[in-house]
Amino acid sequence: MAEMIRTATPADAEAIAALNRAAFGGEEEVGIVERLRGDGLVAVELVAEQGGAIIGHILLSWLPTVIDGRSVKALALAPMAVRPGLQKQGIGGRLIAAALDQARAAGAQAVIVLGHPGYYPRFGFSAALAQNLASPFSGDAFMALELVPGALAGQRGSVSYPSAFGL
Ligand SMILES: CC(C)(COP(=O)(O)OP(=O)(O)OC[C@H]1O[C@@H](n2cnc3c(N)ncnc32)[C@H](O)[C@@H]1OP(=O)(O)O)[C@@H](O)C(=O)NCCC(=O)NCCS
Secondary structure, rough: OOOOOEOOOOOHHHHHHHHHHHHHOOOOOHHHHHHHHHHOOOOEEEEEEOOOOOEEEEEEEEEEEEEEEEEEEEEEEEEEEEEOOOOOOOHHHHHHHHHHHHHHHOOOOEEEEEEOOOOHHHHEEHHHHHHHHHEEOOOOOOOEOOOOOOOOOOOOOOEEEOOOOOO
8 A cells, every 4th residue: 555645734743753762762852853843943843644653653743954154954864764664665755755755845945964974965965065064063964965956055154953852
């Protein structure tokens, strides 16, 4: 049965928390999602639903980003999860594609992720593109994607993760 991807609603909150608990094996991501919502930073939040159950979730939030003194409308992709047992069937990929479409529609210029270096590049994320962005992260797992070509061009940039991430 194919899943349906739709915008998350407040009624989904408990199912989303249960999914994140199952996929990540802890409370950290559950807390991040709740704080991002509470702080009004959510730009895109989608769920994948199958037979009335929430089996996937992705959240994109506004991430203050400045490059060479100019402000860039960037989003952080975090967290995302697919129910264990249903992973590696393409659901995560379809969630990302749908979320990037909505991010574009919301006027975002770039998306930043800290994630599996073997996974996100297939959607266009690149560690090289994130290299000039000062952040608590660096290396292969810190990746960026431009929704608007050239949005991340420049000499020196920085991203400021909101306190919701608890860094
Ligand atoms: C990451 C996740 C959301 C992907 O969802 P999915 O529906 O399995 O993704 P898809 O079916 O579109 O793609 C499968 C790919 O995910 C990648 N992947 C999944 N888990 C991975 C992991 N722990 N490390 C590296 N790659 C991983 C695999 O490379 C796989 O690629 P393959 O097709 O070459 O085997 C899902 O595996 C998940 O919920 N994992 C646990 C929570 C998590 O780690 N979230 C991401 C934080 S960055």
